[in-house]
Amino acid sequence: MMRFYLLSLGCPKNTVDSEGISRLLQQAGYKAAAKPESAQFLIVNTCGFIDRAREESFAALRELARRKRRGQILIAAGCLAQRYGRELVTAVPGLDGIIGTRRWMEIATLVQILRAKDHARGRPVVMTGDPLGEVTKVTRGALQGASAYLKIADGCSAPCAFCVIPAIKGPAHSRPLETIVSEAQQLVEKGARELILIAQDTTAYGHDRGERDGLPTLVEAILAAVPALQWLRLMYAYPQHVTPRLIEVMARYPQVCRYLDMPLQHGHPEVLRRMNRPHDVDKVRRLVADLREAMPDIALRTSFIVGYPGETEDEFLALLDFVVEMAFDRVGVFTYSPEEGTRAAELPSQVPTEVKEERYARLMEVQQSISLARNQQMVGRVLKVLVEGQSEDLSVGRSYRDAPEIDGLVLIKGKLPVGEMLAVRVTGAMEYDLVGEPVSPVGQ
Ligand code: SF4
Structure with missing residues (x-):
């Protein structure tokens, strides 16, 4: 059983919030631990009211970050988290999650996301209220809300030179198909409209049992057993493991979101070779073309590492060119x-921090205009949107193109029923989010 250690600092209001956090985590199946050493999750409910309280909170976070063991996850909650948001990451290197005072009730979701996000280690998840101000979000989790994560395997058998997951979790181990299907049934019976399949590499599902096309078989089994399911989303695909049958099954069933998160890590063959990843970049080009041919409206997300040991300026420029050429929806x-x-940590020619950061900024800038252009292509279209939060005259939701907490939102005029899926006409586009209005009055 997974345990959490919760340190509550500051005023009595914080103590009440901490009790709430603790209760929610226990309801979600986690056990409280008295000491940080015996917990997988370390949570500090911070106080940012006066200088002394702020300093105490920073000190507690830094101390836990310093002592953090491999596999432990550190979360800052409370006022300091609300006030500083992402800036806290710079102040406290090693933070994995930040959750503000307005969203502490989503702690179980955050923990779930962090557990699911092994691929994105190093990138903290920030939940500090909504960009829209007064919008409140519903809690999403395995057992509540309209969206649920479903783990299909654990561990990883890939040999990526930079990744510590295989050493921590061991080789990939696929859960039995029947168990997953019955969990899917239970989740949908409890109200889930969207199931998100996760694993270190979902596309390796069944490989450990000698199956080549385990994932499409699983997808079909879930869809057959749970006809009421509206969206089935696949996360974390490994390019070499995306088979023609998977593409065919994704394209055949409308319930499967036209969405794929496929971390590619780099676009230059030599860097990929040093990463011990598949390095045939042309093969990736063909795969993306196949996905887009089978599903012209597919939203593709990927992720890249910049500043990998030995990455030259030319190699980085090749990555930039690749990103422009492929026009992924999200990066x-x-x-x-x-x-x-990890082997990568021992490689010579580690790239200086300033160079890494400068490359990060250049790549983000290039991608932002691509993401904006891709979003602008959606204007005028009608999308099914899962409504997840509302205020007096504005609601927020997600379309098939948006995985929770990772991608953007659809901002919709009007107070719409949370948990419903509605038809929304897209009227505007920003870099991350879309703006729209319901196609028919609510309730019709
Ligand atoms: S595919 Fe590579 S990066 Fe992803 S978990 Fe496995 S070893 Fe790590």
């Missing part, structure tokens, strides 16, 4: 950080 960029015990 996550991470600056390389050496993980103890």
